[in-house]
Amino acid sequence: MINTYLPTIKNGDSTAFFLMAGPCAIEGEDIALHIAERIVRITDKYSIPFIFKGSYRKANRSRVDSFTGIGDEKALKILEKVGKTFGVPTVTDIHESHEAAMAAAYVDVLQIPAFLCRQTELLVAAAETGKVVNIKKGQFLSAESMQFAVDKVKDAGNQKVILTDRGNTFGYQDLIVDFRGIPAMRNFAVPTVMDCTHSLQQPNQTSGVTGGKPQLIETIAKAAIAVGADGLFIETHPDPANAKSDGANMLHLDLLEGLMEKLIRVREAIL
Template structure:
């Protein structure tokens, strides 16, 4: 039985993710490039979500600590980035999720974020998981590219051991040889069986890590196909990196969905979700 997770308080009021609740959409640019861009995307995504009856959370990283190259753009950093996210949360009126990378960032981030996200590369970091759990915020753990879905139960147990049941698990593909990822849709079923809502990251799943030499490549043309498949299998939330001009994005452009393609894709996905909802809930 899936335990619904409540995200509260948020500027939009309490949000529930799980069976019977609206689809949760986490979407935004890979990294905070500028305040203007973040506000543009957040406002547009908020409007789309309202039209379609979807719960929306703005996502953007304040620091991409795992970039391929030393010279790659990382973002404004924790102090400035969290100030920007806090302002956006208040002014646009949307909840916000971002990554934390060190235990010491947990309390600082919890002051302005609604969801603390554990990056895939750090999903085994016990101290980081426990620090995030102790804030009382919802914690979204991305499954590592190197971790089997059944081994994510250890991450769940660490979070529960630190006193939280506010857990989300996100699938983002598994390493498949060099510079490639593959999505095993069984992962969604396996992780959902732990009793917590599951999210599918449709954009990082088409990433080609390090595939562009000094940066990661991607195959954004496969985002819709994988998202439809995941929705048919059964997910509670969808994670998308979106950008008005992905080819000009400072991070993860090759695997970002163009902003003007988000609403048409969501309409497809919601139709799939409606078609299979009775089957998924009964499973």
């Protein structure tokens, strides 16, 4: 399904933005289907193209005792079921090159985590699956330097690339968003997304548990749409306080529809 609207988004002639949303991690089948159903209802209502997001495994954790997943195959099969049940594309992140083919058997989009966006072998392995490749911009990189990540995927024979900004490192325990990066990355002729939740993380806390500022998700999302982002990435959960991963910066699922209504008005105002 993603391939049917990706070219339109890339050419910038769609009145809609697309949404990549879901829980940080796949916690179980029931909650994944519940979250997906809620988001599908909203995105169908407002004609917003939707990609369901969920990590089948969390490889980058501050503490060794942090939740990492329910099992690779089990989580990937849940992602596959979400896609088939609701007729939506799905996205998950991969961390090593050998994971690309495995994940590609279950999902439509392979996501490259920000910390790994310079890993040539990983990018090429993702590209060679033929799936759409969503590359998150490293917190340590300029927007302009992401051209080389795009080139690695395209040189491997895959033209289906998305770039996602998730903020820049600002000191040791905070991030800041430079919105000049959205038009800069759109100049590479690929859909450009703003990650509205990870950009509000407060990493490296003394507790070893990442903090966040979810009250600013709406601010980041509005600004991203205003400067021309093609899509938004939002992690959402019906009970963020008890989510097993990154609950501190997720949007409460009950707030998603109201936010989409506001963003549609912003989008309409700038066109």
